Amino acid sequence: MTSKNAVDITVKVNGKEHSATVEPRLLLVHFIREHLTLTGTHIGCDTTNCGACTVLLDGRAVKSCTLFTVQVDGRELRTIEGVGNTSALHPLQEGFKEKHGLQCGFCTPGMIMSACALLEKKPHPTEEDIRWGISGNLCRCTGYQNIVKAVQYAAEKMSASATQS
Amino acid sequence: MIPKAFDYCRPKTLPEAISLLQQHGDAAKILSGGQSLIPMMKMRLAQPEYLIDINQIGGLDYIKEDDGYLKIGALTREADLEASDLIRSKYPLILDTAFSIADPQVRNLATVGGNLAHGDPANDHPATMLALNAEVIATGPQGQRIVPIKDFFVSLFTTALQPNEILTEIRIPVPPARSGGAYFKLERKVGDFATVGVAAQVSIDAKATCQQAGIGLTNVGGTPIKAEKAEEFLRGKALDDGNISLAASLAADDAHPSSDLRGPADYKISMVRELTKRALTKALNRASQER
Numbered sequence: 001m002t003s004k005n006a007v008d009i010t011v012k013v014n015g016k017e018h019s020a021t022v023e024p025r026l027l028l029v030h031f032i033r034e035h036l037t038l039t040g041t042h043i044g045c046d047t048t049n050c051g052a053c054t055v056l057l058d059g060r061a062v063k064s065c066t067l068f069t070v071q072v073d074g075r076e077l078r079t080i081e082g083v084g085n086t087s088a089l090h091p092l093q094e095g096f097k098e099k100h101g102l103q104c105g106f107c108t109p110g111m112i113m114s115a116c117a118l119l120e121k122k123p124h125p126t127e128e129d130i131r132w133g134i135s136g137n138l139c140r141c142t143g144y145q146n147i148v149k150a151v152q153y154a155a156e157k158m159s160a161s162a163t164q165s
Numbered sequence: 166m167i168p169k170a171f172d173y174c175r176p177k178t179l180p181e182a183i184s185l186l187q188q189h190g191d192a193a194k195i196l197s198g199g200q201s202l203i204p205m206m207k208m209r210l211a212q213p214e215y216l217i218d219i220n221q222i223g224g225l226d227y228i229k230e231d232d233g234y235l236k237i238g239a240l241t242r243e244a245d246l247e248a249s250d251l252i253r254s255k256y257p258l259i260l261d262t263a264f265s266i267a268d269p270q271v272r273n274l275a276t277v278g279g280n281l282a283h284g285d286p287a288n289d290h291p292a293t294m295l296a297l298n299a300e301v302i303a304t305g306p307q308g309q310r311i312v313p314i315k316d317f318f319v320s321l322f323t324t325a326l327q328p329n330e331i332l333t334e335i336r337i338p339v340p341p342a343r344s345g346g347a348y349f350k351l352e353r354k355v356g357d358f359a360t361v362g363v364a365a366q367v368s369i370d371a372k373a374t375c376q377q378a379g380i381g382l383t384n385v386g387g388t389p390i391k392a393e394k395a396e397e398f399l400r401g402k403a404l405d406d407g408n409i410s411l412a413a414s415l416a417a418d419d420a421h422p423s424s425d426l427r428g429p430a431d432y433k434i435s436m437v438r439e440l441t442k443r444a445l446t447k448a449l450n451r452a453s454q455e456r
Binding site for chain 2: 005007023024025027046047048049051054057060061062063065066067068070071073114117118132133135136
């Protein structure tokens with residue numbers, strides 16, 4: 001399958017299927033922000049460093065600035081818009097709120113997506129696990145301390161409700 | 166930060182991918198994890214006209230011991246290496262290396278094959294594979310070809326792969342009993358490329374005399390470097406502090422780093438010496454613990 005300039009793709013984003021015709025060089029982060037107008041995913045560095053563009057691809061945290069949209073044809077994406085909502089915050093969002101895990105908020109969506117993937121693999125992370133798990137996400141405001149606390153808060157809340165149900 | 170326009174193909178089989186490479190030659194690049202290639206394309210340091218996405222080709226991601234070798238399929242993700250019980254229990258040098266690469270997000274996509282085939286002396290697996298005396302399997306229109314790792318890295322971003330070949334497997338001779346390895350990477354912050362990286366693999370006999378030593382150096386030259394003088398020196402010698410120190414100096418002699426934002430050349434050479442000491446010491450520790 002070769003193509004010049006335009007490729008048809010279908011991708012499930014936050015549970016909803018989208019079809020589009022895109023240039024092969026369209027970066028996934030631009031597709032998410034501009035074509036889908038899901039602007040919660042941010043572009044911080046564009047050099048694969050900062051992690052502000054982090055989304056979940058088939059459940060795995062990836063940097064959407066370092067993927068082409070055509071690569072996710074037939075796959076499943078989760079962005080920050082697919083994590084909780086204002087009437088029902090996800091425990092991670094609640095954690096960031098309760099523990100003051102953000103200041104400017106620019107890194108926050110990426111942090112939450114990475115933390116989401118971490119808690120999926122390690123529901124009871126140590127502090128070292130958390131710091132390691134967010135090591136692909138940079139924050140210029142907080143010094144990371146409260147981000148770690150926010151993730152710990154979420155881990156406790158999520159495992160408490162897991163034992164309850 | 167927008168790549169130049171290119172054609173995109175996503176073959177479903179290896180023969181299809183190879184025939185696409187035959188068709189387009191130098192104008193094509195293989196897209197594996199893309200975590201080295203895509204950043205270069207965004208800066209237009211790489212401008213392939215055709216991108217051949219091999220991620221849908223089945224049967225290229227595996228980690229297994231077979232026939233006296235540890236065999237790793239080219240599409241094995243770094244995250245898969247981290248999660249592998251086999252790697253964790255028997256190949257701590259490879260685990261060390263995988264963990265040192267970039268960050269969790271990059272490791273979810275980055276592949277072992279890509280880390281080698283990209284030909285970047287700053288990538289981490291090359292030094293480790295040099296220390297392990299690995300072999301690369303290159304698959305082309307004529308079938309498979311084995312390239313010893315010490316012949317694989319030709320120059321900056323150039324490997325022994327022909328334009329119509331794909332790296333499909335890396336295989337490591339299973340080390341003998343009483344073997345151990347370690348990878349030490351000096352970096353400015355987590356996720357960075359190495360200021361200096363050193364991989365060491367040793368095998369010892371019952372008296373702790375070195376039978377075999379492998380030492381690979383990351384990011385201190387135009388290609389990853391095999392510190393052969395140091396390896397040769399250690400063979401048949403006791404791995405005491407004195408000999409480790411001497412070997413470390415020999416390894417540092419093989420390094421020819423450039424001065425850049427990560428430090429001046431002579432600083433990096435000192436760090437090769439220091440990290441080689443640490444890597445050999447830890448490798449010896451691990452080898453001694455092995456029954």
